[in-house]
Protein backbone atom coordinates (compact mmCIF):
# COMPACT_ATOMS: atom_id res chain seq x y z
CA UNK A 1 0.00 0.00 0.00
CA UNK A 2 1.19 3.51 -0.77
CA UNK A 3 0.27 6.31 1.64
CA UNK A 4 0.69 10.06 1.37
CA UNK A 5 1.66 11.64 4.67
CA UNK A 6 1.00 15.29 5.51
CA UNK A 7 3.35 15.82 8.45
CA UNK A 8 3.65 18.91 10.66
CA UNK A 9 7.23 20.22 10.64
CA UNK A 10 8.29 22.86 13.17
CA UNK A 11 11.81 23.64 14.36
CA UNK A 12 10.77 24.77 17.88
CA UNK A 13 7.98 26.51 19.79
CA UNK A 14 9.07 29.95 18.60
CA UNK A 15 9.26 29.09 14.88
CA UNK A 16 6.29 28.90 12.52
CA UNK A 17 5.30 25.38 11.47
CA UNK A 18 4.01 23.97 8.18
CA UNK A 19 2.75 20.71 6.69
CA UNK A 20 5.11 18.81 4.40
CA UNK A 21 3.93 16.08 2.06
CA UNK A 22 5.75 12.73 1.76
CA UNK A 23 4.99 9.47 -0.05
CA UNK A 24 5.67 6.14 1.70
CA UNK A 25 5.43 2.97 -0.39
CA UNK A 26 5.38 -0.70 0.63
CA UNK A 27 3.32 -0.18 3.78
CA UNK A 28 1.72 -3.40 5.02
CA UNK A 29 -1.40 -3.45 7.18
CA UNK A 30 0.43 -4.70 10.32
CA UNK A 31 2.58 -1.55 10.40
CA UNK A 32 1.86 0.67 13.40
CA UNK A 33 1.55 4.44 13.24
CA UNK A 34 5.03 4.81 14.76
CA UNK A 35 6.53 2.22 12.39
CA UNK A 36 5.05 4.24 9.54
CA UNK A 37 7.03 7.21 10.85
CA UNK A 38 10.12 4.94 11.15
CA UNK A 39 9.69 4.03 7.47
CA UNK A 40 9.36 7.68 6.53
CA UNK A 41 12.44 8.62 8.57
CA UNK A 42 14.56 5.85 7.01
CA UNK A 43 13.59 7.26 3.61
CA UNK A 44 14.34 10.88 4.64
CA UNK A 45 17.73 9.97 6.14
CA UNK A 46 18.67 7.99 3.00
CA UNK A 47 17.85 11.12 0.97
CA UNK A 48 20.02 13.25 3.26
CA UNK A 49 17.00 15.09 4.68
CA UNK A 50 16.08 15.73 8.29
CA UNK A 51 14.08 13.01 10.08
CA UNK A 52 10.69 13.81 11.64
CA UNK A 53 10.91 14.11 15.45
CA UNK A 54 8.23 12.15 17.33
CA UNK A 55 7.89 10.91 20.90
CA UNK A 56 7.85 7.22 21.84
CA UNK A 57 9.24 4.86 24.44
CA UNK A 58 7.58 1.55 25.32
CA UNK A 59 5.66 1.07 22.06
CA UNK A 60 3.30 -1.22 23.96
CA UNK A 61 0.66 1.14 25.33
CA UNK A 62 2.15 1.70 28.79
CA UNK A 63 4.27 4.85 28.96
CA UNK A 64 1.97 7.44 27.35
CA UNK A 65 4.69 9.25 25.40
CA UNK A 66 3.49 8.50 21.87
CA UNK A 67 0.63 10.96 21.44
CA UNK A 68 -0.05 12.58 18.09
CA UNK A 69 -3.06 13.62 16.02
CA UNK A 70 -3.88 11.30 13.12
CA UNK A 71 -6.34 12.84 10.67
CA UNK A 72 -7.53 15.14 13.46
CA UNK A 73 -8.15 12.29 15.92
CA UNK A 74 -6.01 11.90 19.05
CA UNK A 75 -3.84 8.76 18.63
CA UNK A 76 -5.75 7.66 15.49
CA UNK A 77 -9.00 6.10 14.29
CA UNK A 78 -9.06 2.99 16.54
CA UNK A 79 -10.82 3.41 19.92
CA UNK A 80 -8.98 2.80 23.21
CA UNK A 81 -5.65 2.44 21.40
CA UNK A 82 -2.55 4.62 21.79
CA UNK A 83 -0.69 5.65 18.65
CA UNK A 84 2.02 3.02 19.12
CA UNK A 85 -0.59 0.24 18.93
CA UNK A 86 -2.69 1.75 16.10
CA UNK A 87 -2.23 -0.23 12.87
CA UNK A 88 -2.49 1.35 9.45
CA UNK A 89 -4.98 -1.34 8.35
CA UNK A 90 -7.81 1.19 8.65
CA UNK A 91 -6.30 3.07 5.67
CA UNK A 92 -6.44 2.13 1.98
CA UNK A 93 -3.91 2.39 -0.81
CA UNK A 94 -3.59 6.03 -1.91
CA UNK A 95 -5.03 7.54 1.29
CA UNK A 96 -3.71 10.83 2.64
CA UNK A 97 -2.86 10.66 6.38
CA UNK A 98 -2.35 13.89 8.33
CA UNK A 99 -0.02 13.74 11.35
CA UNK A 100 0.11 16.66 13.79
CA UNK A 101 1.33 17.25 17.34
CA UNK A 102 -1.12 17.72 20.24
CA UNK A 103 -2.69 21.17 19.95
CA UNK A 104 -3.05 22.72 23.41
CA UNK A 105 -1.77 25.90 25.03
CA UNK A 106 -0.28 23.88 27.90
CA UNK A 107 1.69 21.67 25.47
CA UNK A 108 4.14 23.87 23.52
CA UNK A 109 5.70 22.22 20.47
CA UNK A 110 9.29 21.12 21.09
CA UNK A 111 9.91 19.96 17.52
CA UNK A 112 7.73 18.52 14.71
CA UNK A 113 5.36 16.06 16.46
CA UNK A 114 6.95 16.35 19.93
CA UNK A 115 5.29 18.53 22.56
CA UNK A 116 6.33 19.46 26.09
CA UNK A 117 3.88 17.75 28.47
CA UNK A 118 5.67 18.69 31.69
CA UNK A 119 2.55 20.66 32.70
CA UNK A 120 0.98 17.26 33.46
CA UNK A 121 4.01 16.36 35.58
CA UNK A 122 3.55 19.58 37.55
CA UNK A 123 -0.02 18.53 38.45
CA UNK A 124 1.31 15.19 39.71
CA UNK A 125 4.18 16.84 41.63
CA UNK A 126 1.79 19.24 43.35
CA UNK A 127 -0.13 16.21 44.69
CA UNK A 128 2.84 15.54 46.97
CA UNK A 129 3.31 12.32 48.88
CA UNK A 130 1.25 9.74 50.75
CA UNK A 131 1.94 8.87 54.41
CA UNK A 132 2.40 5.16 54.74
CA UNK A 133 4.53 2.68 56.68
CA UNK A 134 7.50 1.58 54.62
CA UNK A 135 10.08 -1.23 55.05
CA UNK A 136 8.75 -4.81 54.94
CA UNK A 137 5.52 -5.41 53.01
CA UNK A 138 2.62 -5.70 55.49
CA UNK A 139 0.31 -8.69 55.57
CA UNK A 140 -2.44 -8.04 53.02
CA UNK A 141 -5.11 -8.77 55.64
CA UNK A 142 -3.96 -5.91 57.86
CA UNK A 143 -5.38 -3.39 55.38
CA UNK A 144 -8.50 -4.83 53.75
CA UNK A 145 -9.75 -2.98 50.67
CA UNK A 146 -13.30 -3.34 49.42
CA UNK A 147 -13.30 -5.24 46.09
CA UNK A 148 -15.29 -2.56 44.23
CA UNK A 149 -12.94 0.17 45.42
CA UNK A 150 -9.86 -1.91 44.55
CA UNK A 151 -11.20 -2.43 41.03
CA UNK A 152 -12.14 1.23 40.65
CA UNK A 153 -8.65 2.26 41.80
CA UNK A 154 -7.12 -0.07 39.22
CA UNK A 155 -9.39 1.33 36.48
CA UNK A 156 -8.40 4.91 37.35
CA UNK A 157 -4.71 3.93 37.55
CA UNK A 158 -4.92 2.84 33.90
CA UNK A 159 -4.32 6.48 32.84
CA UNK A 160 -1.00 6.53 30.97
CA UNK A 161 -0.61 10.32 31.11
CA UNK A 162 -0.58 10.74 27.34
CA UNK A 163 -2.44 14.07 27.26
CA UNK A 164 -4.92 13.05 24.53
CA UNK A 165 -7.78 14.25 26.74
CA UNK A 166 -6.26 17.74 26.85
CA UNK A 167 -5.61 17.76 23.10
CA UNK A 168 -9.19 16.68 22.36
CA UNK A 169 -10.80 19.24 24.68
CA UNK A 170 -11.90 22.53 23.06
CA UNK A 171 -10.92 24.22 26.35
CA UNK A 172 -7.59 22.41 26.66
CA UNK A 173 -8.74 21.19 30.08
CA UNK A 174 -6.94 18.49 32.07
CA UNK A 175 -9.87 17.38 34.26
CA UNK A 176 -9.92 13.79 32.96
CA UNK A 177 -6.21 13.30 33.65
CA UNK A 178 -6.34 15.00 37.08
CA UNK A 179 -9.58 13.20 37.96
CA UNK A 180 -8.02 9.82 37.18
CA UNK A 181 -5.00 10.57 39.37
CA UNK A 182 -7.08 11.96 42.26
CA UNK A 183 -9.71 9.20 42.13
CA UNK A 184 -7.11 6.45 41.96
CA UNK A 185 -5.56 7.36 45.33
CA UNK A 186 -8.83 8.50 46.93
CA UNK A 187 -10.26 4.96 46.57
CA UNK A 188 -7.48 3.40 48.65
CA UNK A 189 -6.73 3.55 52.41
CA UNK A 190 -3.18 4.68 51.63
CA UNK A 191 -4.53 7.80 49.95
CA UNK A 192 -6.68 9.06 52.82
CA UNK A 193 -4.23 10.98 55.04
CA UNK A 194 -3.43 13.73 52.52
CA UNK A 195 -6.60 13.25 50.44
CA UNK A 196 -7.99 16.79 50.66
CA UNK A 197 -4.69 18.65 50.66
CA UNK A 198 -3.75 16.66 47.58
CA UNK A 199 -6.90 17.46 45.57
CA UNK A 200 -6.73 21.13 46.55
CA UNK A 201 -3.12 21.44 45.35
CA UNK A 202 -3.63 19.45 42.17
CA UNK A 203 -6.71 21.45 41.18
CA UNK A 204 -4.89 24.74 41.91
CA UNK A 205 -2.01 23.68 39.61
CA UNK A 206 -4.39 22.33 36.97
CA UNK A 207 -6.40 25.56 36.90
CA UNK A 208 -3.23 27.66 36.65
CA UNK A 209 -1.92 25.84 33.56
CA UNK A 210 -4.94 24.41 31.70
CA UNK A 211 -8.38 25.52 30.59
CA UNK A 212 -11.47 24.72 32.64
CA UNK A 213 -13.90 21.88 31.99
CA UNK A 214 -17.31 22.84 30.58
CA UNK A 215 -18.54 19.26 30.07
CA UNK A 216 -17.91 18.86 26.34
CA UNK A 217 -16.96 15.23 27.01
CA UNK A 218 -14.53 15.13 24.07
CA UNK A 219 -11.85 13.74 26.40
CA UNK A 220 -13.53 10.37 26.93
CA UNK A 221 -13.56 9.05 23.34
CA UNK A 222 -9.98 10.32 22.94
CA UNK A 223 -8.68 8.39 25.94
CA UNK A 224 -6.79 5.18 25.09
CA UNK A 225 -7.19 3.94 28.68
CA UNK A 226 -11.02 4.17 28.72
CA UNK A 227 -11.04 6.58 31.67
CA UNK A 228 -14.67 7.64 32.20
CA UNK A 229 -16.30 10.98 32.99
CA UNK A 230 -17.07 9.67 36.50
CA UNK A 231 -13.52 10.60 37.52
CA UNK A 232 -14.37 14.27 36.87
CA UNK A 233 -17.38 13.97 39.20
CA UNK A 234 -15.05 12.36 41.73
CA UNK A 235 -12.55 15.20 41.31
CA UNK A 236 -15.24 17.87 41.77
CA UNK A 237 -16.74 16.08 44.78
CA UNK A 238 -13.38 15.71 46.51
CA UNK A 239 -12.40 19.28 45.70
CA UNK A 240 -15.65 20.58 47.17
CA UNK A 241 -15.06 18.53 50.32
CA UNK A 242 -11.49 19.87 50.44
CA UNK A 243 -12.80 23.44 50.62
CA UNK A 244 -15.22 22.41 53.40
CA UNK A 245 -12.37 20.71 55.27
CA UNK A 246 -10.28 23.86 54.88
CA UNK A 247 -13.22 25.96 56.07
CA UNK A 248 -13.43 23.84 59.22
CA UNK A 249 -9.75 24.47 59.88
CA UNK A 250 -8.82 20.79 59.48
CA UNK A 251 -6.13 21.68 56.95
CA UNK A 252 -4.24 25.00 56.83
CA UNK A 253 -5.75 27.65 54.56
CA UNK A 254 -3.94 28.25 51.30
CA UNK A 255 -3.45 31.95 50.86
CA UNK A 256 -1.43 31.69 47.64
CA UNK A 257 -4.50 30.86 45.49
CA UNK A 258 -6.90 33.85 45.55
CA UNK A 259 -9.83 32.05 43.91
CA UNK A 260 -9.71 29.38 46.64
CA UNK A 261 -10.36 32.08 49.23
CA UNK A 262 -13.36 33.27 47.18
CA UNK A 263 -14.78 29.73 47.03
CA UNK A 264 -14.38 29.32 50.78
CA UNK A 265 -16.87 32.13 51.30
CA UNK A 266 -19.39 30.90 48.69
CA UNK A 267 -22.65 29.10 49.41
CA UNK A 268 -22.00 26.07 47.18
CA UNK A 269 -19.84 24.22 49.75
CA UNK A 270 -22.87 23.95 52.06
CA UNK A 271 -24.67 21.72 49.58
CA UNK A 272 -22.40 18.74 50.19
CA UNK A 273 -24.64 15.83 51.35
CA UNK A 274 -22.05 14.80 53.92
CA UNK A 275 -22.22 18.25 55.50
CA UNK A 276 -25.99 18.72 55.71
CA UNK A 277 -26.94 20.97 58.58
CA UNK A 278 -23.36 21.79 59.47
CA UNK A 279 -21.33 24.94 59.10
CA UNK A 280 -24.07 27.15 57.77
CA UNK A 281 -22.41 30.22 59.17
CA UNK A 282 -18.93 31.51 58.71
Ligand code: SF4
Pocket residue numbers: 158159160161162163164165166176177180222223224225226227
Ligand atom coordinates in the same frame (compact mmCIF):
# COMPACT_ATOMS: atom_id res chain seq x y z
S1 SF4 B 1 -7.03 10.36 31.06
FE1 SF4 B 1 -6.73 9.10 29.19
S2 SF4 B 1 -6.31 10.60 27.56
FE2 SF4 B 1 -5.99 11.67 29.53
S3 SF4 B 1 -3.81 11.45 30.00
FE3 SF4 B 1 -4.86 9.71 31.00
S4 SF4 B 1 -4.78 8.05 29.48
FE4 SF4 B 1 -4.29 9.92 28.35
Ligand code: FES
Pocket residue numbers: 055056057058059060061062063064065066082083084085160
Ligand atom coordinates in the same frame (compact mmCIF):
# COMPACT_ATOMS: atom_id res chain seq x y z
S1 FES C 1 5.07 4.48 23.17
FE1 FES C 1 4.49 4.01 25.24
S2 FES C 1 2.31 4.18 25.18
FE2 FES C 1 2.89 4.45 23.11
